[in-house]
Every structure is written in C-alpha cells, then in structure tokens.
Amino acid sequence: MTAACAEAAGSEAAGAEAAVAEAAGAPARGAAAPTLLVTIHDVAPRSLAEVQALRRALLGWGVARATLLVVPHFHRELRLCDHSPTVAWLRSCAERGDELALHGYYHQQAGAPLGLRDRVRARLWTAGEGECLRPHDDLAGLLARGRDELTRCLGLVPGGFVAPAWLEPRGFDGLLSRLGFAWHETSMYVEALAGPGGRVRAPVIGFATRTALREAASLVWARALLARMLPRDAPARAPLVRVALHPGDLRSARVMAALEQVLRRAQAAGVATTTSEYLRARAGGG
Numbered sequence: 001m002t003a004a005c006a007e008a009a010g011s012e013a014a015g016a017e018a019a020v021a022e023a024a025g026a027p028a029r030g031a032a033a034p035t036l037l038v039t040i041h042d043v044a045p046r047s048l049a050e051v052q053a054l055r056r057a058l059l060g061w062g063v064a065r066a067t068l069l070v071v072p073h074f075h076r077e078l079r080l081c082d083h084s085p086t087v088a089w090l091r092s093c094a095e096r097g098d099e100l101a102l103h104g105y106y107h108q109q110a111g112a113p114l115g116l117r118d119r120v121r122a123r124l125w126t127a128g129e130g131e132c133l134r135p136h137d138d139l140a141g142l143l144a145r146g147r148d149e150l151t152r153c154l155g156l157v158p159g160g161f162v163a164p165a166w167l168e169p170r171g172f173d174g175l176l177s178r179l180g181f182a183w184h185e186t187s188m189y190v191e192a193l194a195g196p197g198g199r200v201r202a203p204v205i206g207f208a209t210r211t212a213l214r215e216a217a218s219l220v221w222a223r224a225l226l227a228r229m230l231p232r233d234a235p236a237r238a239p240l241v242r243v244a245l246h247p248g249d250l251r252s253a254r255v256m257a258a259l260e261q262v263l264r265r266a267q268a269a270g271v272a273t274t275t276s277e278y279l280r281a282r283a284g285g286g
Ligand SMILES: [Zn+2]
Pocket: 041, 042, 103, 107, 163, 164, 165
C-alpha cells in the first residue's frame, strides 16, 4: 500500500493540535514554550505498516512534524530503495514537512564490540543491533553508502544520523562530521555537527518492549521524565522534549496509551518540529 504520509488525518491533526493546546491552557508560543522533537525509529520495508500506523497516531495526537529514522538495508532483507511503497511513502512524508535521517545501514551488529564498555552497553541496550559499536574505519564506508543510496532513491540528502539504539563508539561525532552529517543524537542529547547549534542535553522519552520487565521500567522512567520536564499546573521546565517511537510500541496498549499522554501534553505545551529545523533556529538561522 502506498499511503500518503498525511492521509486524511492532516487537517484533523491541525484541529487536534489547537484543541489540545486550548484544553491544556498552553502557554503562548514564545521563548518559554518547549520544542518537541519526535522520532520514529527503524523505518524499513519490513516495518512499513507499523511506521505508517505510528505516523497516523502522531497526526491524531496533534504532532504535525516528526523525524523518520531510515535504515537502507534492514537486517540484510529487502533493500529500502528496491521497495517502491516505502520509497513513495517516505517521499510524501518529506514533502509534507517531515525530516528523514539515516539510522545505521543494516541495523545489525557485526561481531562483538571491541572494548568492555561497549560490550556491556550492547548487552544491556540491544538484541544484537549495536551496529555502530565497531572500529570507525569499518563504519565510514557503510554510512557513506547508506546516505548515498537514500539520496538517490528519496531525492534528498539525509543530513542527520542516529545510531541504532543510540549506541555510538567514542569519537563518533568526529567521524560523522568528517562524513558531512549535520547533526546526530544519543539517548541523552542532540548535537549540531556543523555550525553554531551546539549540543543540547535532553534525555529521550522512549519505551522498551523487548520484555515485560523492561516495558514496566520504561513506563516508570517515562512518567518520571515527563513529570520533571512538564509538571502539571506549572510552566514547562525543559526547553526541549524528545520522544522516540519504535514499531514494537504498537504491540503494547500500555505503551501506546503512555505515548499518547506524553505527546498530547508535550504538544500542548510547545510545538513539534524536526531536528534540523530546531538546530537551525537555535543557531539563529530562523
Ligand atoms: Zn533502531
């Protein structure tokens, strides 16, 4: 199915955004209003139906703009550029204002990470998907190839990079900068790699659905982060709120309910934009 990114939900989303803002007594848009950055991870042919469903959910909750994290050759299955429904859908999303960023190449770990620190991180945070926890020399060609492939079939240059599971090796920002990427993010911050945008600390709100225990812990953590950033009956404390969605979130009604709560509240307090636009505005580029 080649669904347009906005589908019929576009005007509904604009209305929903206004209604949510009004109901929540949102502050006037200005310096005090936080920016909301929403990412959808693991966009690939295999997960097309799920990421489309997540994008529709975002629109229904009033989030008009998001950043989609795209994997060129997910788990060495079908190449994204060879799957015309995914290509067409991503193009339609970009046309209506979403940003597309590179998210690894295979989204799969190749062998064990070299150092103890990275081996522990890979074990804790992924099921064999810490693709970037390997020597820089091995990665440079892969990431350049991924960007070139997406540029060719999507008709735009993905300017940002997000490592699978946000797991970056030491010094990774230097490699990304040399490859020409404009920004990257980890679970703790977003950072401009060119120009004066700098690094902005903002822990991401996201959910882990691999096991029931991880899911329960991530729900508690998300609630705590939200309460700290956007306290009820008080002005927002965070200049930037980041929320990450994964295809697996759809399998849990509790996670989807939590996402709706987080995003409706964040959307009411601030305004959603893409990572590039946020960093550009922060650097004074409007
Ligand atoms: Zn991922």
